[in-house]
Amino acid sequence: xxxxxxxxxxxxxxxxxxxxxxxxxxxxxxxxxxxxxxxxxxxxxxxxxxxxxxxxxxxxxxxxxxxxxxxxxxxxxxxxxxxxxxxxxxxxxxxxxxxxxxxxxxxxxxxxxxxxxxxxxxxxxxxxxxxxxxxxxxxxxxxxxxxxxxxxxxxxxxxxxxxxxxxxxxxxxxxxxxxxxxxxxxxxxxxxxxxxxxxxxxxxxxxxxxxxxxxxxxxxxxxxxxxxxxxxxxxxxxxxxxxxxxxxxxxxxxxxxxxxxxxxxxxxxxxxxxxxxxxxxxxxxxxxxxxxxxxxxxxxxx
Amino acid sequence: xxxxxxxxxxxxxxxxxxxxxxxxxxxxxxxxxxxxxxxxxxxxxxxxxxxxxxxxxxxxxxxxxxxxxxxxxxxxxxxxxxxxxxxxxxxxxxxxxxxxxxxxxxxxxxxxxxxxxxxxxxxxxxxxxxxxx
Ligand code: SF4
Ligand code: SF4
Numbered sequence: 001x002x003x004x005x006x007x008x009x010x011x012x013x014x015x016x017x018x019x020x021x022x023x024x025x026x027x028x029x030x031x032x033x034x035x036x037x038x039x040x041x042x043x044x045x046x047x048x049x050x051x052x053x054x055x056x057x058x059x060x061x062x063x064x065x066x067x068x069x070x071x072x073x074x075x076x077x078x079x080x081x082x083x084x085x086x087x088x089x090x091x092x093x094x095x096x097x098x099x100x101x102x103x104x105x106x107x108x109x110x111x112x113x114x115x116x117x118x119x120x121x122x123x124x125x126x127x128x129x130x131x132x133x134x135x136x137x138x139x140x141x142x143x144x145x146x147x148x149x150x151x152x153x154x155x156x157x158x159x160x161x162x163x164x165x166x167x168x169x170x171x172x173x174x175x176x177x178x179x180x181x182x183x184x185x186x187x188x189x190x191x192x193x194x195x196x197x198x199x200x201x202x203x204x205x206x207x208x209x210x211x212x213x214x215x216x217x218x219x220x221x222x223x224x225x226x227x228x229x230x231x232x233x234x235x236x237x238x239x240x241x242x243x244x245x246x247x248x249x250x251x252x253x254x255x256x257x258x259x260x261x262x263x264x265x266x267x268x269x270x271x272x273x274x275x276x277x278x279x280x281x282x283x284x285x286x287x288x289x290x291x292x293x294x295x296x297x298x299x300x301x302x
Numbered sequence: 303x304x305x306x307x308x309x310x311x312x313x314x315x316x317x318x319x320x321x322x323x324x325x326x327x328x329x330x331x332x333x334x335x336x337x338x339x340x341x342x343x344x345x346x347x348x349x350x351x352x353x354x355x356x357x358x359x360x361x362x363x364x365x366x367x368x369x370x371x372x373x374x375x376x377x378x379x380x381x382x383x384x385x386x387x388x389x390x391x392x393x394x395x396x397x398x399x400x401x402x403x404x405x406x407x408x409x410x411x412x413x414x415x416x417x418x419x420x421x422x423x424x425x426x427x428x429x430x431x432x433x434x435x
Contacts, residue, residue, distance in 0.1 A: 009423040044427040045375065048394035050324045055431075081424045161377035162388075170381050195341045196376035200428035203421055204408060208345050208372070234424050241420060 017274025145184025254282035336379035
Protein backbone atom coordinates (compact mmCIF):
# COMPACT_ATOMS: atom_id res chain seq x y z
CA UNK A 1 0.00 0.00 0.00
CA UNK A 2 1.20 3.47 -0.83
CA UNK A 3 -0.02 6.53 1.03
CA UNK A 4 0.58 10.22 0.32
CA UNK A 5 1.18 12.34 3.35
CA UNK A 6 1.25 16.04 4.01
CA UNK A 7 4.09 16.71 6.47
CA UNK A 8 3.59 20.38 7.36
CA UNK A 9 6.31 22.64 8.74
CA UNK A 10 6.85 21.19 12.18
CA UNK A 11 7.15 17.57 11.11
CA UNK A 12 10.03 18.75 8.90
CA UNK A 13 11.83 20.54 11.74
CA UNK A 14 11.28 20.00 15.46
CA UNK A 15 9.22 16.84 14.92
CA UNK A 16 11.48 15.07 12.45
CA UNK A 17 11.55 12.06 14.75
CA UNK A 18 7.77 11.77 14.45
CA UNK A 19 8.09 11.62 10.68
CA UNK A 20 11.03 9.20 10.72
CA UNK A 21 9.39 6.86 13.22
CA UNK A 22 6.09 6.97 11.30
CA UNK A 23 7.77 6.08 8.00
CA UNK A 24 9.75 3.26 9.63
CA UNK A 25 6.78 1.82 11.55
CA UNK A 26 4.49 1.95 8.52
CA UNK A 27 7.13 0.39 6.28
CA UNK A 28 7.38 -2.48 8.76
CA UNK A 29 3.60 -2.90 8.32
CA UNK A 30 3.99 -2.94 4.54
CA UNK A 31 2.79 0.61 3.93
CA UNK A 32 4.90 3.18 2.10
CA UNK A 33 4.38 6.75 3.24
CA UNK A 34 5.45 9.14 0.51
CA UNK A 35 5.51 12.88 0.84
CA UNK A 36 3.42 15.15 -1.39
CA UNK A 37 5.57 16.54 -4.17
CA UNK A 38 4.54 20.05 -3.31
CA UNK A 39 2.97 21.60 -0.25
CA UNK A 40 2.79 24.79 1.76
CA UNK A 41 2.07 25.63 5.40
CA UNK A 42 -1.62 25.01 6.18
CA UNK A 43 -1.84 28.12 8.40
CA UNK A 44 -1.93 26.01 11.60
CA UNK A 45 -5.18 27.38 13.02
CA UNK A 46 -8.53 27.38 11.24
CA UNK A 47 -9.80 30.92 11.07
CA UNK A 48 -12.98 31.31 13.08
CA UNK A 49 -14.20 34.53 11.48
CA UNK A 50 -16.98 34.17 8.94
CA UNK A 51 -15.55 36.75 6.53
CA UNK A 52 -11.89 35.78 6.56
CA UNK A 53 -11.64 33.73 3.39
CA UNK A 54 -8.04 34.75 2.81
CA UNK A 55 -6.91 32.39 5.56
CA UNK A 56 -8.59 29.45 3.80
CA UNK A 57 -6.29 29.80 0.83
CA UNK A 58 -3.33 28.00 2.36
CA UNK A 59 -5.18 24.81 3.32
CA UNK A 60 -7.28 24.74 0.14
CA UNK A 61 -4.18 25.18 -1.99
CA UNK A 62 -2.80 22.02 -0.38
CA UNK A 63 -6.03 20.13 -1.10
CA UNK A 64 -6.12 21.41 -4.66
CA UNK A 65 -2.61 20.10 -5.19
CA UNK A 66 -3.61 16.67 -3.85
CA UNK A 67 -6.68 16.53 -6.09
CA UNK A 68 -5.54 18.22 -9.28
CA UNK A 69 -1.80 17.58 -9.48
CA UNK A 70 -1.34 14.27 -7.69
CA UNK A 71 -4.83 13.03 -8.55
CA UNK A 72 -5.44 11.50 -5.16
CA UNK A 73 -8.63 11.16 -3.16
CA UNK A 74 -6.95 11.08 0.20
CA UNK A 75 -4.16 12.85 2.01
CA UNK A 76 -2.75 11.73 5.34
CA UNK A 77 -1.43 14.08 7.99
CA UNK A 78 0.78 13.35 10.97
CA UNK A 79 0.40 16.64 12.83
CA UNK A 80 -2.88 17.12 14.71
CA UNK A 81 -2.98 20.85 13.98
CA UNK A 82 -2.55 20.32 10.24
CA UNK A 83 -5.19 17.61 10.39
CA UNK A 84 -7.64 19.99 12.03
CA UNK A 85 -6.96 22.98 9.80
CA UNK A 86 -7.07 21.02 6.55
CA UNK A 87 -10.22 19.18 7.63
CA UNK A 88 -12.08 22.30 8.75
CA UNK A 89 -11.16 24.22 5.59
CA UNK A 90 -12.21 21.24 3.49
CA UNK A 91 -15.53 21.04 5.27
CA UNK A 92 -16.13 24.76 4.89
CA UNK A 93 -15.70 24.82 1.11
CA UNK A 94 -17.53 21.53 0.56
CA UNK A 95 -20.55 23.02 2.34
CA UNK A 96 -20.32 26.41 0.67
CA UNK A 97 -19.83 26.37 -3.14
CA UNK A 98 -19.77 30.17 -3.29
CA UNK A 99 -16.78 30.31 -0.96
CA UNK A 100 -15.06 27.53 -2.88
CA UNK A 101 -15.55 29.48 -6.09
CA UNK A 102 -14.02 32.63 -4.61
CA UNK A 103 -11.01 30.71 -3.33
CA UNK A 104 -10.60 28.98 -6.70
CA UNK A 105 -10.80 32.26 -8.59
CA UNK A 106 -8.05 33.59 -6.40
CA UNK A 107 -5.87 30.56 -7.06
CA UNK A 108 -6.41 30.55 -10.83
CA UNK A 109 -3.03 32.10 -11.55
CA UNK A 110 -1.20 29.39 -9.53
CA UNK A 111 -0.85 26.92 -12.38
CA UNK A 112 -2.69 25.48 -15.34
CA UNK A 113 -4.58 22.96 -13.25
CA UNK A 114 -8.27 23.31 -12.56
CA UNK A 115 -9.70 24.51 -9.26
CA UNK A 116 -10.37 22.38 -6.22
CA UNK A 117 -13.66 20.50 -6.47
CA UNK A 118 -13.86 19.17 -2.93
CA UNK A 119 -13.18 15.45 -3.44
CA UNK A 120 -10.21 15.00 -1.10
CA UNK A 121 -10.51 13.21 2.22
CA UNK A 122 -8.19 14.45 4.95
CA UNK A 123 -7.14 11.58 7.18
CA UNK A 124 -4.94 11.41 10.26
CA UNK A 125 -2.32 8.66 10.38
CA UNK A 126 -4.01 7.24 13.48
CA UNK A 127 -7.13 6.67 11.37
CA UNK A 128 -5.07 4.74 8.82
CA UNK A 129 -3.79 2.52 11.61
CA UNK A 130 -7.24 1.93 13.07
CA UNK A 131 -9.48 1.85 9.99
CA UNK A 132 -7.29 0.73 7.10
CA UNK A 133 -4.65 -1.50 8.66
CA UNK A 134 -6.51 -2.37 11.85
CA UNK A 135 -5.23 -2.75 15.41
CA UNK A 136 -5.70 -6.53 15.31
CA UNK A 137 -3.36 -6.77 12.32
CA UNK A 138 -0.88 -4.51 14.10
CA UNK A 139 -1.04 -6.68 17.20
CA UNK A 140 -0.03 -9.69 15.14
CA UNK A 141 3.08 -7.87 13.94
CA UNK A 142 4.33 -7.01 17.43
CA UNK A 143 7.70 -8.66 18.17
CA UNK A 144 8.34 -7.26 21.62
CA UNK A 145 5.10 -6.43 23.43
CA UNK A 146 5.38 -3.39 25.71
CA UNK A 147 4.49 -5.58 28.67
CA UNK A 148 4.67 -3.84 31.98
CA UNK A 149 4.74 -0.37 30.50
CA UNK A 150 2.09 1.98 31.87
CA UNK A 151 1.32 4.66 29.32
CA UNK A 152 -1.05 7.58 29.50
CA UNK A 153 -2.55 8.38 26.07
CA UNK A 154 -3.00 12.13 25.79
CA UNK A 155 -5.27 13.48 23.03
CA UNK A 156 -5.50 17.23 23.56
CA UNK A 157 -7.83 19.20 21.29
CA UNK A 158 -7.16 19.05 17.60
CA UNK A 159 -7.78 15.34 17.04
CA UNK A 160 -11.17 15.59 18.69
CA UNK A 161 -12.77 19.01 18.36
CA UNK A 162 -14.84 20.40 16.84
CA UNK A 163 -16.72 17.10 16.81
CA UNK A 164 -17.49 17.43 13.08
CA UNK A 165 -13.85 16.81 12.23
CA UNK A 166 -12.85 14.75 15.28
CA UNK A 167 -11.44 11.27 14.67
CA UNK A 168 -12.91 9.77 17.85
CA UNK A 169 -15.53 10.36 20.55
CA UNK A 170 -14.76 13.88 21.76
CA UNK A 171 -15.40 13.24 25.46
CA UNK A 172 -13.82 9.80 25.78
CA UNK A 173 -11.47 8.96 22.92
CA UNK A 174 -9.76 5.57 22.91
CA UNK A 175 -7.91 5.42 19.59
CA UNK A 176 -4.37 5.89 20.98
CA UNK A 177 -5.18 3.72 24.01
CA UNK A 178 -6.47 0.92 21.76
CA UNK A 179 -3.30 1.10 19.70
CA UNK A 180 -1.21 0.94 22.86
CA UNK A 181 -3.13 -2.13 24.04
CA UNK A 182 -2.43 -3.75 20.68
CA UNK A 183 1.27 -3.10 21.35
CA UNK A 184 0.93 -4.82 24.72
CA UNK A 185 1.13 -1.77 27.00
CA UNK A 186 -1.03 -1.08 30.02
CA UNK A 187 -3.22 1.98 29.42
CA UNK A 188 -3.74 4.60 32.12
CA UNK A 189 -6.90 6.61 31.59
CA UNK A 190 -7.99 9.99 32.95
CA UNK A 191 -10.49 12.60 31.71
CA UNK A 192 -7.65 15.13 31.61
CA UNK A 193 -6.60 13.39 28.37
CA UNK A 194 -8.86 15.73 26.37
CA UNK A 195 -7.80 18.99 28.01
CA UNK A 196 -5.67 21.52 26.13
CA UNK A 197 -1.89 21.52 26.79
CA UNK A 198 -1.69 25.32 26.66
CA UNK A 199 -1.14 25.42 22.92
CA UNK A 200 0.45 28.57 21.48
CA UNK A 201 0.72 30.24 24.90
CA UNK A 202 4.04 28.43 25.01
CA UNK A 203 5.34 31.43 23.03
CA UNK A 204 3.71 34.33 24.87
CA UNK A 205 3.06 33.15 28.42
CA UNK A 206 4.72 29.98 29.65
CA UNK A 207 3.04 30.22 33.05
CA UNK A 208 -0.27 29.29 31.38
CA UNK A 209 1.37 26.20 29.89
CA UNK A 210 3.00 25.28 33.20
CA UNK A 211 -0.37 25.39 34.93
CA UNK A 212 -1.85 23.10 32.27
CA UNK A 213 0.93 20.53 32.21
CA UNK A 214 1.16 20.39 36.00
CA UNK A 215 -2.44 19.28 36.01
CA UNK A 216 -2.06 16.85 33.13
CA UNK A 217 1.18 15.28 34.34
CA UNK A 218 -0.04 15.32 37.96
CA UNK A 219 -3.19 13.38 37.09
CA UNK A 220 -1.34 10.92 34.88
CA UNK A 221 1.31 10.26 37.52
CA UNK A 222 -1.17 9.89 40.34
CA UNK A 223 -2.84 7.13 38.33
CA UNK A 224 0.48 5.36 37.96
CA UNK A 225 1.54 6.37 34.44
CA UNK A 226 5.21 5.97 33.56
CA UNK A 227 5.04 7.75 30.23
CA UNK A 228 2.79 9.90 28.08
CA UNK A 229 1.99 8.93 24.51
CA UNK A 230 0.60 11.45 22.05
CA UNK A 231 0.38 12.50 18.42
CA UNK A 232 0.71 16.30 18.21
CA UNK A 233 4.11 18.01 17.89
CA UNK A 234 2.93 21.04 19.87
CA UNK A 235 1.59 18.87 22.69
CA UNK A 236 4.96 17.07 22.59
CA UNK A 237 6.80 20.36 23.00
CA UNK A 238 4.63 21.52 25.90
CA UNK A 239 4.49 18.18 27.68
CA UNK A 240 8.16 17.38 27.14
CA UNK A 241 10.30 20.53 26.82
CA UNK A 242 8.12 22.73 29.02
CA UNK A 243 7.60 19.94 31.52
CA UNK A 244 11.33 19.67 31.94
CA UNK A 245 11.58 23.44 32.50
CA UNK A 246 8.82 23.38 35.10
CA UNK A 247 10.62 23.37 38.46
CA UNK A 248 7.56 22.22 40.38
CA UNK A 249 7.48 18.86 38.60
CA UNK A 250 9.96 16.72 40.49
CA UNK A 251 9.63 13.48 38.61
CA UNK A 252 9.03 14.27 34.96
CA UNK A 253 7.21 11.75 32.78
CA UNK A 254 8.86 10.93 29.46
CA UNK A 255 6.82 11.55 26.33
CA UNK A 256 6.58 9.36 23.23
CA UNK A 257 4.93 9.73 19.88
CA UNK A 258 2.73 6.67 19.29
CA UNK A 259 4.88 5.88 16.24
CA UNK A 260 7.98 5.61 18.42
CA UNK A 261 6.31 3.06 20.67
CA UNK A 262 5.19 1.15 17.58
CA UNK A 263 8.82 1.13 16.51
CA UNK A 264 9.89 -0.17 19.91
CA UNK A 265 7.30 -2.95 19.82
CA UNK A 266 8.25 -3.85 16.27
CA UNK A 267 11.91 -4.06 17.24
CA UNK A 268 13.08 -1.25 14.98
CA UNK A 269 16.47 0.35 15.42
CA UNK A 270 16.47 2.89 18.22
CA UNK A 271 18.41 5.41 16.13
CA UNK A 272 15.62 5.60 13.54
CA UNK A 273 13.04 6.43 16.19
CA UNK A 274 14.80 9.59 17.36
CA UNK A 275 14.21 8.82 21.04
CA UNK A 276 17.26 10.92 21.89
CA UNK A 277 15.62 14.06 20.53
CA UNK A 278 13.18 14.51 23.38
CA UNK A 279 14.08 16.75 26.29
CA UNK A 280 13.12 14.18 28.92
CA UNK A 281 15.06 11.10 27.86
CA UNK A 282 12.56 8.24 27.49
CA UNK A 283 15.26 5.58 27.09
CA UNK A 284 15.91 4.91 30.79
CA UNK A 285 12.26 3.88 31.13
CA UNK A 286 12.61 1.45 28.25
CA UNK A 287 15.71 -0.04 29.88
CA UNK A 288 13.89 -0.25 33.18
CA UNK A 289 11.09 -2.34 31.78
CA UNK A 290 13.60 -4.62 30.17
CA UNK A 291 14.40 -3.34 26.73
CA UNK A 292 17.91 -2.81 25.71
CA UNK A 293 19.61 -1.58 22.64
CA UNK A 294 21.20 -4.28 20.55
CA UNK A 295 20.70 -2.79 17.15
CA UNK A 296 17.13 -3.71 17.78
CA UNK A 297 15.21 -3.91 21.00
CA UNK A 298 15.03 -7.20 22.75
CA UNK A 299 13.44 -8.13 26.01
CA UNK A 300 15.98 -9.30 28.54
CA UNK A 301 14.89 -12.77 29.46
CA UNK A 302 17.39 -13.56 32.18
CA UNK B 303 -35.96 48.67 41.71
CA UNK B 304 -34.96 46.93 38.52
CA UNK B 305 -36.49 48.43 35.42
CA UNK B 306 -37.10 46.17 32.47
CA UNK B 307 -36.82 47.96 29.20
CA UNK B 308 -37.13 47.06 25.56
CA UNK B 309 -34.43 49.54 24.67
CA UNK B 310 -31.62 48.04 22.62
CA UNK B 311 -28.07 48.24 23.96
CA UNK B 312 -26.30 51.45 23.07
CA UNK B 313 -23.38 49.59 21.52
CA UNK B 314 -23.49 47.80 18.19
CA UNK B 315 -20.79 45.45 19.41
CA UNK B 316 -23.18 42.55 19.83
CA UNK B 317 -24.27 42.75 16.18
CA UNK B 318 -20.70 42.99 15.04
CA UNK B 319 -19.68 39.95 17.08
CA UNK B 320 -22.71 38.01 15.93
CA UNK B 321 -21.80 38.72 12.32
CA UNK B 322 -18.09 37.94 12.64
CA UNK B 323 -18.66 34.78 14.66
CA UNK B 324 -21.83 33.55 12.97
CA UNK B 325 -23.23 32.78 16.45
CA UNK B 326 -26.50 33.83 18.05
CA UNK B 327 -25.42 35.60 21.22
CA UNK B 328 -28.94 35.80 22.67
CA UNK B 329 -29.46 32.04 22.41
CA UNK B 330 -27.26 31.64 25.50
CA UNK B 331 -29.21 30.83 28.68
CA UNK B 332 -26.24 31.34 31.02
CA UNK B 333 -25.94 27.76 32.23
CA UNK B 334 -22.18 28.15 32.71
CA UNK B 335 -21.23 24.87 31.04
CA UNK B 336 -18.67 26.68 28.91
CA UNK B 337 -16.95 28.19 31.94
CA UNK B 338 -17.03 24.99 33.99
CA UNK B 339 -15.06 23.08 31.38
CA UNK B 340 -12.70 25.80 30.20
CA UNK B 341 -9.14 24.69 30.99
CA UNK B 342 -7.91 28.29 31.08
CA UNK B 343 -10.37 29.72 33.57
CA UNK B 344 -7.61 30.44 36.15
CA UNK B 345 -5.91 32.91 33.83
CA UNK B 346 -9.11 34.71 32.80
CA UNK B 347 -10.67 37.83 34.28
CA UNK B 348 -14.15 37.36 32.83
CA UNK B 349 -15.32 33.76 32.65
CA UNK B 350 -16.56 32.69 29.20
CA UNK B 351 -20.29 32.77 30.11
CA UNK B 352 -19.73 36.26 31.57
CA UNK B 353 -18.26 37.45 28.29
CA UNK B 354 -21.55 36.53 26.65
CA UNK B 355 -23.63 38.15 29.37
CA UNK B 356 -21.66 41.39 29.13
CA UNK B 357 -22.01 41.29 25.37
CA UNK B 358 -25.77 40.95 25.63
CA UNK B 359 -25.85 44.17 27.61
CA UNK B 360 -23.59 45.88 25.10
CA UNK B 361 -20.81 46.24 27.65
CA UNK B 362 -17.58 46.97 25.83
CA UNK B 363 -15.33 45.87 28.69
CA UNK B 364 -15.19 42.50 26.97
CA UNK B 365 -12.89 44.08 24.39
CA UNK B 366 -10.27 44.94 26.99
CA UNK B 367 -10.62 41.72 28.97
CA UNK B 368 -7.69 39.33 29.35
CA UNK B 369 -10.02 36.45 28.63
CA UNK B 370 -10.28 36.94 24.89
CA UNK B 371 -6.49 36.59 24.53
CA UNK B 372 -6.23 33.73 26.99
CA UNK B 373 -8.80 31.64 25.11
CA UNK B 374 -6.75 29.14 23.12
CA UNK B 375 -9.58 28.01 20.81
CA UNK B 376 -9.55 24.54 22.32
CA UNK B 377 -13.27 24.10 21.46
CA UNK B 378 -14.10 22.42 24.76
CA UNK B 379 -16.92 24.92 25.38
CA UNK B 380 -18.16 24.70 21.79
CA UNK B 381 -18.39 20.92 22.02
CA UNK B 382 -20.41 21.04 25.24
CA UNK B 383 -22.73 24.03 24.91
CA UNK B 384 -26.35 22.83 25.18
CA UNK B 385 -27.41 25.77 23.00
CA UNK B 386 -24.87 24.92 20.33
CA UNK B 387 -23.04 28.21 20.67
CA UNK B 388 -19.43 28.18 19.54
CA UNK B 389 -17.76 30.32 22.17
CA UNK B 390 -14.36 29.89 20.50
CA UNK B 391 -15.78 31.84 17.55
CA UNK B 392 -17.11 34.57 19.79
CA UNK B 393 -13.69 34.95 21.43
CA UNK B 394 -12.10 35.09 17.98
CA UNK B 395 -14.57 37.77 16.88
CA UNK B 396 -13.68 39.87 19.92
CA UNK B 397 -9.98 39.52 19.16
CA UNK B 398 -10.69 40.47 15.57
CA UNK B 399 -12.62 43.60 16.55
CA UNK B 400 -9.43 44.71 18.33
CA UNK B 401 -6.96 43.53 15.70
CA UNK B 402 -8.88 45.16 12.86
CA UNK B 403 -8.20 48.52 14.47
CA UNK B 404 -4.65 47.84 13.37
CA UNK B 405 -3.36 47.27 16.88
CA UNK B 406 -1.53 44.02 17.35
CA UNK B 407 -1.75 42.36 20.74
CA UNK B 408 1.94 41.36 20.68
CA UNK B 409 5.05 43.06 19.36
CA UNK B 410 6.92 40.52 17.27
CA UNK B 411 10.04 42.72 17.21
CA UNK B 412 10.19 42.60 21.01
CA UNK B 413 10.37 38.84 21.18
CA UNK B 414 13.67 37.57 22.54
CA UNK B 415 15.78 34.69 21.29
CA UNK B 416 15.32 32.92 24.60
CA UNK B 417 11.56 33.09 24.15
CA UNK B 418 11.76 31.63 20.69
CA UNK B 419 14.32 28.93 21.35
CA UNK B 420 13.25 25.54 20.09
CA UNK B 421 9.62 26.57 19.75
CA UNK B 422 7.89 24.58 17.00
CA UNK B 423 6.62 26.49 13.96
CA UNK B 424 3.04 25.50 14.66
CA UNK B 425 3.27 27.33 18.00
CA UNK B 426 4.72 30.45 16.41
CA UNK B 427 2.29 30.63 13.51
CA UNK B 428 -0.67 29.99 15.82
CA UNK B 429 0.56 32.68 18.21
CA UNK B 430 0.91 35.23 15.43
CA UNK B 431 -2.45 34.34 13.92
CA UNK B 432 -4.21 34.81 17.22
CA UNK B 433 -2.43 38.00 18.26
CA UNK B 434 -1.73 40.02 15.13
CA UNK B 435 -3.95 41.41 12.41
S1 SF4 C 1 -22.57 26.71 27.65
FE1 SF4 C 1 -23.66 27.82 26.01
S2 SF4 C 1 -25.68 28.31 26.87
FE2 SF4 C 1 -24.35 27.73 28.60
S3 SF4 C 1 -23.51 29.71 29.34
FE3 SF4 C 1 -22.04 28.89 27.85
S4 SF4 C 1 -22.61 29.77 25.88
FE4 SF4 C 1 -24.35 30.07 27.28
S1 SF4 D 1 -12.31 27.60 23.38
FE1 SF4 D 1 -11.58 29.25 24.73
S2 SF4 D 1 -13.28 29.71 26.09
FE2 SF4 D 1 -13.71 27.73 25.14
S3 SF4 D 1 -12.98 26.22 26.62
FE3 SF4 D 1 -11.32 26.61 25.15
S4 SF4 D 1 -10.06 28.25 26.03
FE4 SF4 D 1 -12.03 28.21 27.15
